Amino acid sequence: MAAQEERIEGFGHVSRTVGTVFRYVLLAATLFGIVALTILLIYVANDAIQPLTADPGWHLTFFLTLVVPTLAVGGYLLRADPAAFRFGASVVGMLAVSAMFAGGAAMIFVDIVPPVVWFGYVLALGLALAGVVGLERFDRQLPFIARFVGAGAIIVGSLLLVPGAIQSLPVYPTDGIMLTLSLGGPVAVLVGRYAAAEAGRRKTALAMLVALAAVGAGEVLGPLLAIGAVPATVLLAVAVVPTAGYAVGVARRRPTQRSGLALVATILGGALVGAIAVDALGFAGPQSWVDWQFLTSAHSGTAAEAGLYPAIGGSILLMVTVAALSFPLGVGAAVYLEEYAPDNRFTRFIDVNISNLAGVPSVVYGLLGLGVFVTYLGQPTGTVLIGGATLALLILPIVIISAREALRSVPDSMRQASYGMGATRWQTIKNVVLPRAFPGILTGTILALGRAIGETAPLIMIGAPNVLFSLPTALSSKVSAMPLQVYAWASLFASEPFYQAAVPAGVVVLLIVLLSMNSIAIVLRNKYQTDQ
Incomplete structure (x- = not known):
C-alpha cells in the first residue's frame, strides 16, 4: 500500500x-x-x-455471398491498410444514408411539390442571383442604398413572376428533365469539381457533363425499373452520383486508398448476388413488418395494412420548416452575442437564460406554442407552420449554444490578422470566422434537428393530429409525424397486433432516421477535428 x-x-x-x-x-x-x-x-x-421467420437457406445464402466475403475483405484491409478500410466503409455508409434521404426527397417531389413548381423557383433564384451579381459587377458606382433596393427588386420580381410564367406555359419539359436540370445541375457542378479537382478545366467540365448525364439517365431507368422517372432521378441526383463522385475524388487524391473500393464492391456485389440466388432458389425471406408496403401506405385500422407514409412526409416537412426558422435566427443570435455584443450585465443575463432554456422540458415549449401561435395570434392548430415554429423554439437555444461554441473555437489570432490587413469586423466575420466555424455550427444544428424529429409532447400540445391519411401539401395543412403515429398505435389503437408489429416497425424507422442524422453530425465533427 x-x-x-x-x-x-x-x-x-x-x-x-x-x-x-x-x-x-x-x-x-x-x-x-x-x-x-x-x-x-x-x-x-x-x-x-423477424429475422428468424426466414428459411434457413435464405440465411445460409446471404452468409456465404455477403457476410463471409465482407468479413474476409474487411479484415484484410483493416490489417493491411486501415485508411483504405475507412475509405471503403465511408463510401458504403454515404450511399446508405444518402439513399434514405433520397427517398424522402422523392416523396416530396411525387406528392407534395410538383417538379414544375420546383423548377420555376430554382430558375427564379438562378436569374435573381445572376441579376444581383451583374448589378454588383457593372454598377459599382451606385450608392449602397440604390444597389440594395435594386437587388431586392430583382429577387422579389424573379420569385413573383418566373414560377408563374413557367407554370402557365402550354408545353414544358417532362418532370424527369426538369429535375435533372434544377436538381441534377447543381449536383453535377459540385460533383464534377470535386471528382476532377486540379485536373484542368476541360476534364472538370467533362466530369460535370458525365454527372449530369448520369442524373438524366433516371428518365429512362425509372420506367424500366418500375419506380418512375421522378424517384429514379432524385435517387441518382441525391445518392448515387454524389457517392460515385466522392469515391472517384478520393481515389484520385489518395491512390493508396483505392483498395478500399474492393470493400464497396464486395458488399454491393454480395447483396446483389444473394438477392438473385434466393429468388432463383425460392427461399423465403423474413416476414418483416418494415417493408415497402409499410413505408408507402397510410394508417389503417388493422396492423397488417397500417403504414407510416403520411407521418414520414410530415416529419420531413416539419424538419424543413424547423431548419428554415431556427438556423438563421440561431446563428445570427450567436454571431451577435459572440462578435458584437458588449460584455455587460444585460448580455450575461441573456447568456444565463439561453443556457436555462436549453434544459426546459419540451412540453413547456408546446404550451408556449399553443399560447403564442394559436391563442394569441389566432392560427389554426396542428399545421406544418405552427408545428415547425414550435419545434424551432425548442431547439433554438441549442443552436445558439452550439454556434457560439463553434465561433469561440476560432483562434483570436485569425481575427487579429484579418484586422491587421485592413478588413472590417463584418469582413472578418464573413470571410474568416464563419467559414472556420461553419462545420461546428452545422454539426450542432443537425444534432438539434435530431432531437426535434423525435419530439411528441410539443406536437400534442399544439393540437397536431395523431393520424393522417394523406400528406400535407401546404404550410397551412394539418401535419402528423412519426412519433405521433407511433404514439397513436400504442395508445388509441392499443391491441396485440399493433404492439407486436406496427409499434416496433415505427420505432425502428424512427431510430434509423435519428441514427442517420447523428452519423452525419459525427462525420462532420471528426472531419473538422482532423482538419484542425
Missing part, C-alpha cells in the same frame, strides 16, 4: 488504488448502459424485422 499511496503537499494522500477503482466503476457503468440499450434495441428490431 505504501507503493500505491504518496503524500503531495497541498493535496493530502493521493491513492492510485482509488483512481483505478473509480476508472473501472465508470467502465462498468458505461458497459452496463451500452449492453442494456443493445438488448432493448434487439428486442424491438426482432419484433419489427
Whole structure:
C-alpha cells in the first residue's frame, strides 16, 4: 500500500488504488448502459424485422455471398491498410444514408411539390442571383442604398413572376428533365469539381457533363425499373452520383486508398448476388413488418395494412420548416452575442437564460406554442407552420449554444490578422470566422434537428393530429409525424397486433432516421477535428 499511496503537499494522500477503482466503476457503468440499450434495441428490431421467420437457406445464402466475403475483405484491409478500410466503409455508409434521404426527397417531389413548381423557383433564384451579381459587377458606382433596393427588386420580381410564367406555359419539359436540370445541375457542378479537382478545366467540365448525364439517365431507368422517372432521378441526383463522385475524388487524391473500393464492391456485389440466388432458389425471406408496403401506405385500422407514409412526409416537412426558422435566427443570435455584443450585465443575463432554456422540458415549449401561435395570434392548430415554429423554439437555444461554441473555437489570432490587413469586423466575420466555424455550427444544428424529429409532447400540445391519411401539401395543412403515429398505435389503437408489429416497425424507422442524422453530425465533427 505504501507503493500505491504518496503524500503531495497541498493535496493530502493521493491513492492510485482509488483512481483505478473509480476508472473501472465508470467502465462498468458505461458497459452496463451500452449492453442494456443493445438488448432493448434487439428486442424491438426482432419484433419489427423477424429475422428468424426466414428459411434457413435464405440465411445460409446471404452468409456465404455477403457476410463471409465482407468479413474476409474487411479484415484484410483493416490489417493491411486501415485508411483504405475507412475509405471503403465511408463510401458504403454515404450511399446508405444518402439513399434514405433520397427517398424522402422523392416523396416530396411525387406528392407534395410538383417538379414544375420546383423548377420555376430554382430558375427564379438562378436569374435573381445572376441579376444581383451583374448589378454588383457593372454598377459599382451606385450608392449602397440604390444597389440594395435594386437587388431586392430583382429577387422579389424573379420569385413573383418566373414560377408563374413557367407554370402557365402550354408545353414544358417532362418532370424527369426538369429535375435533372434544377436538381441534377447543381449536383453535377459540385460533383464534377470535386471528382476532377486540379485536373484542368476541360476534364472538370467533362466530369460535370458525365454527372449530369448520369442524373438524366433516371428518365429512362425509372420506367424500366418500375419506380418512375421522378424517384429514379432524385435517387441518382441525391445518392448515387454524389457517392460515385466522392469515391472517384478520393481515389484520385489518395491512390493508396483505392483498395478500399474492393470493400464497396464486395458488399454491393454480395447483396446483389444473394438477392438473385434466393429468388432463383425460392427461399423465403423474413416476414418483416418494415417493408415497402409499410413505408408507402397510410394508417389503417388493422396492423397488417397500417403504414407510416403520411407521418414520414410530415416529419420531413416539419424538419424543413424547423431548419428554415431556427438556423438563421440561431446563428445570427450567436454571431451577435459572440462578435458584437458588449460584455455587460444585460448580455450575461441573456447568456444565463439561453443556457436555462436549453434544459426546459419540451412540453413547456408546446404550451408556449399553443399560447403564442394559436391563442394569441389566432392560427389554426396542428399545421406544418405552427408545428415547425414550435419545434424551432425548442431547439433554438441549442443552436445558439452550439454556434457560439463553434465561433469561440476560432483562434483570436485569425481575427487579429484579418484586422491587421485592413478588413472590417463584418469582413472578418464573413470571410474568416464563419467559414472556420461553419462545420461546428452545422454539426450542432443537425444534432438539434435530431432531437426535434423525435419530439411528441410539443406536437400534442399544439393540437397536431395523431393520424393522417394523406400528406400535407401546404404550410397551412394539418401535419402528423412519426412519433405521433407511433404514439397513436400504442395508445388509441392499443391491441396485440399493433404492439407486436406496427409499434416496433415505427420505432425502428424512427431510430434509423435519428441514427442517420447523428452519423452525419459525427462525420462532420471528426472531419473538422482532423482538419484542425
